[in-house]
Amino acid sequence: MFFKTGTTNKMNRINQKLQENKKLLSIYFSAGYPNLDDTVSIIENLEKNGVDMIEIGLPFSDPLADGPTIQESSTAALKNGMTTEVLFDQLKDIRKTVTIPLIIMGYFNPMLQYGVEAFCKKCQEIGVDGLIIPDLPVDVYNEQYKATFEKYGLINVFLITPQTSNERIHFIDSISNGFIYMVSSASVTGSGSGFGNEQTDYFKRIAELNLNNPQIVGFGIKDHDTFTQATKHAKGAIIGSAFIKHLTQHGAIKIDAFTKSILKA
Amino acid sequence: MTYNINDKGYYGEFGGAYIPEMLYPNVEELRQNYLKIMAEPSFKEEFDQLLKDYVGRPSPLYFAKRLSEKYNTKIYLKREDLNHTGAHKVNNTIGQILMAQRLGKTRIIAETGAGQHGVATATVCALMGMECIVYMGEIDIARQAPNVARMKMLGAKVVPATSGSKTLKDATNEAIRDWINNPVDTHYIIGSVVGPHPYPDMVARFQAVVSEEIKWQLKEKEGTEKPDYVIACVGGGSNAAGAYYHYLEDTDVKLIAVEAAGKGVHSGESAATSVLGKEGIIHGSKTLLMQTKDGQITEPYSISAGLDYPGVGPMHAHLYKTGRAEFVAITDDEAMSSGLELSALEGIIPAIETSHSLAVFEQKTFKPDDIVIVNLSGRGDKDLQNYIDYFKL
């Protein structure tokens, strides 16, 4: 399964990372926030401070699956002048300094306007390893875009939620070749006040399905406790809104303080 | 070639369901059930009964004599403004509340622009004793105050949408987020032929009663079921979809879709999606929408809250692309003066949305014996303050 991706035999950085014997911390931020040119330094700093994987948010005017924190950071990033072109330009030398997996997370319309193939090609050139596109449905991906993504060695990451049926989870597992993004609860990003029994039962239920792809939990992870709970049964966890709040408060500095508070290292 | 939807949920290349996984169970449940439920005799019976006794259907098809004289053609007005709550929107909310009940939902959410759909939703929720939350852009709350008050009287909670342009697009975003957060007990009553499949088709089918009636009403009056033209304004496109529905495949009947040009199509303050839009994805549907080169959705403008939307439904994108419908753009000023004209000539004060349709007569000449139907989608009570301010009445 792992070697199926890409035109070369080189293993995708995401797959390599998933093989490491540790719980993974992944961080999401909106590119171009708080300042247009913070993107590269935020990525470098996150890597330096022990983050395992980064989701670079390509801002969108109408982010349907996001709560206020990510909405506001996207709006600010767009006001700062962030565009698909600008982001690709900022990232052009990123592989000279950064080795951890990089994923672009964004909504489908900006990719469609850029041209899906051109977008994928650019990702490969830069060294982006995967994409998360919440509003690109599984069936449309499977029928129209899978071949293109694979041609450029990109891993597409799908979401599941507590409402996703087991049958559909197995289907999503069968077309995934990296990890499954497990949305912690029925919500947009940035909500939730810790995890209750409902979530832990759900994390356990999914773990017991013995899927081919490891799961990484996202939505509602904001501190050491929620990170620990989420990764008890899953391979890793993704933090978005809580990190963006940190950026809002402190700017793109003191990133070590944030990651330390999560990892308690 | 068909102008209606195919079995995959597309009108030509437009439509589909581009939704986050979080919405999949809800949308899929609806997709699997909506046609089955609509075909149930008990559903049809209750729907028809409510349209008749509660909404007041059939709505009259009125020959507008003085307007016809002025423009030297035969103009019929389909009087959706006479429906309970004052617009065509209620045809859809009656259908969807019955659908929600059969799906076992107990909580209703909706978006609204002009407030007509919000009022129509709050009304059917009151009728059925269901909880109702309506999302409405902050700007629209200010310019459609009477409808906000009506929704409150009807027991609905009106939640302001404060992001983006603070109008219909943003209210729709908020309603979708609410649905993501409440995936089990909630039904989202979308107010137009927009959103992910099956919404555009379901809403079009509920609105199709409009053209179903036009057919027999016109037969009675003119001895033919077929007009030469059907004119309707397009925000998302539901009143147009209803007025076109039974004529879609009959190309003898010409369809005219009227969009809001705002302060002029190329003024930078417009909502004329067919001219300014490009293919893309908005609110879960592949369609035409106004956007930047970079794929960011643009903020539209129209004096009319109900037309102030940067997209059109996928059916209309298809009608535009195939040339089946002719698209006309009408400015604020043209619409306002046509609204005043209808009031003076026929004693009917139309909604500002509807006024856009009437302005077509200033742009386009019809033959004296052409039968032209205008879907009079709503009445102007909600817009009185706007008319007063505009004309300094």
Ligand SMILES: Cc1ncc(COP(=O)(O)O)c(C=O)c1O
């Ligand atoms: C009276 C009236 N006409 C038309 C519209 C536009 O909607 P649609 O294009 O779905 O008919 C609205 C929307 O609020 C309306 O209130």
